[in-house]
Amino acid sequence: MGAVTSLVERLRTRAGWRLTAQRRVIAQAFEGEHVHLTAEEVLARARRRMPEISLATVYNTLNELVELGELRPVHTGRGRPRYDPNTTDRHDHLVCLGCGAIHDVHGRGRVELPRAQRFGHRLVAQETIFRGYCPGCQAP
Amino acid sequence: MGAVTSLVERLRTRAGWRLTAQRRVIAQAFEGEHVHLTAEEVLARARRRMPEISLATVYNTLNELVELGELRPVHTGRGRPRYDPNTTDRHDHLVCLGCGAIHDVHGRGRVELPRAQRFGHRLVAQETIFRGYCPGCQAP
DNA sequence: ATCGGATATTAGAACGATTCTAATATTGGA
DNA sequence: TCCAATATTAGAATCGTTCTAATATCCGAT
Numbered sequence: 404m405g406a407v408t409s410l411v412e413r414l415r416t417r418a419g420w421r422l423t424a425q426r427r428v429i430a431q432a433f434e435g436e437h438v439h440l441t442a443e444e445v446l447a448r449a450r451r452r453m454p455e456i457s458l459a460t461v462y463n464t465l466n467e468l469v470e471l472g473e474l475r476p477v478h479t480g481r482g483r484p485r486y487d488p489n490t491t492d493r494h495d496h497l498v499c500l501g502c503g504a505i506h507d508v509h510g511r512g513r514v515e516l517p518r519a520q521r522f523g524h525r526l527v528a529q530e531t532i533f534r535g536y537c538p539g540c541q542a543p
Numbered sequence: 544m545g546a547v548t549s550l551v552e553r554l555r556t557r558a559g560w561r562l563t564a565q566r567r568v569i570a571q572a573f574e575g576e577h578v579h580l581t582a583e584e585v586l587a588r589a590r591r592r593m594p595e596i597s598l599a600t601v602y603n604t605l606n607e608l609v610e611l612g613e614l615r616p617v618h619t620g621r622g623r624p625r626y627d628p629n630t631t632d633r634h635d636h637l638v639c640l641g642c643g644a645i646h647d648v649h650g651r652g653r654v655e656l657p658r659a660q661r662f663g664h665r666l667v668a669q670e671t672i673f674r675g676y677c678p679g680c681q682a683p
Numbered sequence: 684a685t686c687g688g689a690t691a692t693t694a695g696a697a698c699g700a701t702t703c704t705a706a707t708a709t710t711g712g713a
Numbered sequence: 714t715c716c717a718a719t720a721t722t723a724g725a726a727t728c729g730t731t732c733t734a735a736t737a738t739c740c741g742a743t
Contacts, residue, residue, distance in 0.1 A: 421739070423691065442729080457693050462730065480618045483729070495654060497664060508660045514635060514650035514671045522646050524637060524675035531654045531671045535664035561710065563720065582700080597722050602701065623700070 409434070410473060410488055417471075428452040429464045433474070433488040439496075439505045441483045479505060479532065495531040501540025508533065549574070550613060550628055557611075568592040569604045573614075573628040579636075579645045581623045619645060619672065635671040641680025648673065 411430045414422045422430075432440060432448035440448070446461045465486055468474040474486045479498040485505060487496075497506045510531060551570045554562045562570075572580060572588035580588070586601045605626055608614040614626045619638040625645060627636075637646045650671060 421690070423738080425692070455693095459694080459731085460692055463692080466731095476620065478618045478620045480616065480624075484620075495656075497656070497660075497662065499664065500667065506662050508656060508662075510654035510656050510660070512652055512654050514652050514654060516635075516637070516648060516650050516673050520637075520648045520650070521675070522637065522648075523678040524639065524673075525681065526673055526675040527640065528674040529671065530674075531669065533656050533661075533664075533666055534668040534670075535661070535666040538663040541665065561719070563709080565721070595722095599702085599723080600721055603720080606702095 413473070420471075424453065425449075425456050425460050426464050428456060429461060430468075433486070437489075437507050439477060439485040439487050441485055443483075445486070477505065477530075477532075479503065480534070495533065497533040497535065499537040499540055500534050501536050504537055553613070560611075564593065565589075565596050565600050566604050568596060569601060570608075573626070577629075577647050579617060579625040579627050581625055583623075585626070617645065617670075617672075619643065620674070635673065637673045637675070639677040639680055640674050641676050644677055 410433055411422070411427060414420065414426065414430055428449040429445060431452065432438075432445045442458075442461055442465060445465065446456070446458055449456050449461060465474065469476055469486070472490060474488055475490045477485045477487050477496055479485060479496070481498055481500055481503045487507075489507065494507045495510045497508045498504070510533075514529070514531065516526065516529075550573055551562075551567060554560065554566065554570055568589040569585060571592065572578075572585045582598075582601055582605060585605065586596070586598055589596050589601060605614065609616055609626070612630060614628055615630045617625045617627050617636055619625060619636070621638055621640055621643045627647075629647065634647045635650045637648045638644070650673075654669070654671065656666065656669075
């Protein structure tokens with residue numbers, strides 16, 4: 404998955420799912436490495452290829468791709484949620500509280516949640532976010 | 544701090560900060576352990592003691608308390624942000640993707656961010672969130 | 684090829700959460 | 714007691730996202 408096949412390629416061959424022109428340009432917005440886009444940014448990129456695409460379709464498609472496990476929403480706590488197409492390589496995120504910039508990072512070690520601490524939950528995901536100030540935003 | 548002195552007590556003695564009646568009832572909303580309230584919930588609790596308090600004041604005060612380091616906002620990715628008065632004991636959060644319930648948890652181990660992975664950032668916080676489905680919400 | 688039902692797109696309205704505005708009230712110090 | 718600084722408030726404004734319902738497109742069956 405992930406690096407092996409491209410997002411567009413995977414969507415193209417997904418049974419029971421139509422890869423329309425709109426969905427294609429939305430998927431293409433995520434090409435390249437280390438992309439973490441807001442809905443608005445996805446719209447802007449999609450419009451470069453298809454100027455008439457609507458914001459509603461962007462939201463619809465983003466929600467579907469999250470549902471399909473192809474995008475991972477990242478709640479930075481600074482501005483709006485961002486969407487990360489890298490759902491296969493385990494990684495964390497580093498967010499600048501000044502400008503909102505976001506980096507993929509590979510933390511050392513892992514937090515485990517012992518059974519006794521799960522309160523009967525079935526775990527499906529875990530996320531670590533680091534916050535700080537980037538070199539350009541040294542601050543309060 | 545934290546458990547040693549109560550939030551209201553700390554605010555009462557904070558220089559250059561007026562502990563008004565409104566701010567007091569907002570702080571009192573966080574009494575008790577393991578509380579994670581939305582702004583709306585804070586308003587509801589504050590109104591039990593002061594029915595005429597306004598939502599604007601709740602938002603103003605919550606933002607100030609976060610600024611002062613007395614509340615920690617928790618971005619669960621499910622519903623609105625919650626505010627956690629426990630800013631001193633290191634802990635993580637477990638969120639139910641079904642009903643949005645949230646638990647304090649103590650994960651085992653820790654994620655470290657090596658200097659080489661900090662991209663020059665000065666780190667100020669780190670947060671791990673576990674997501675899953677609680678016993679009442681066994682799901683999709 | 685054509686039809687028909689299912690699916691997708693769209694503009695714009697609606698919604699919910701939060702912030703802003705600007706007028707009024709309260710505070711604490713001179 | 715007076716004054717300036719600070720806090721509160723209702724309601725308007727803003728922002729991001731979802732909803733609505735009308736139109737368009739797709740794909741399989743004929």
